Amino acid sequence: MTLMPAAPAPPATTPQTSTLLHAPVIDWFRAHARDLPWRRPEAGPWGVMVSEFMLQQTPVNRVLPMYEQWLARWPRPADLAAEAPGEAVRAWGRLGYPRRALRLHAAASAITERHGGEVPRDHAKLLALPGVGEYTAAAVASFAYGQRHAVLDTNVRRVFARAVTGAQYPPNATTAAERRLARALLPDDEPVAASWAAATMELGALVCTARTPSCGRCPIADQCAWLAAGSPAHDGPPRRGQTYAGTDRQVRGKLLAVLREAVSAVPQAALDAVWHEPVQRARALDGLVADGLVEPLPGGMYRLPLT
């Protein structure tokens, strides 16, 4: 066996392998990005933050009209903070996960009190806000302020799983390895990194989709490890599906729907009508009260929270 010539050490100016992905993905984004309202300059950091809360586990198409309504009604954090939290819950409509509305209201209050009404730029300060986790803090810092952060949402995780790792789907929970990979792939230059974050998310949302990816339209198909391996089916633990019918969540949804429609406080009987099983019904109502989504009043009356 002959000795292969040693590979020459790459000159310092040679880009690392990962950067071969940057230009095609960012170029694709420039050509194909959707014109979403929270991407327009006039959205501002508050618009970005509102959109990020709404987009948590909720599709873009359902968020669009709610986003417009919210920004028209509450153009600044202080405007929302001045309202009762119940008004945020009511205006949330049927977006789902109404605790997000409560947390967004609480975040607006914190921004008003602690940050002079301006959405903070600092990642740690963003992370300290109610309802802002690792993803949302990075997203706001990156999209609203152009900073360099690894933005690791379900779309990006899937793109990396396929293109780099060669797996059809990422792990159920975000792993340290994924965070490491996301940081390693992040372009050095700050504005380029911000473009990369938005571009990889959009690629996952439009092309590298969960069910039937459009690999024929993918700008990095020629570099995709999963495609190169013949698009092998997912192996590993199945992502456990979420049943809904008959759960407390469904009951909570029905109870809250009654309170959202009501102009003022609602009697117990009106809530009892939405679900036949009294034990589960009571548990669901108790849960809503415990979460601060419902305010119990004397005399068995209930309403959305005023404070």
Next chain:
DNA sequence: CACCCGTGGCA
């Protein structure tokens, strides 16, 4: 870390 938390569209 596993589980809880809404809702609706689509294959």
Next chain:
DNA sequence: TTGCCAAGGGT
């Protein structure tokens, strides 16, 4: 029709 899935966060 029925799962699957959608820019997660909190406990």
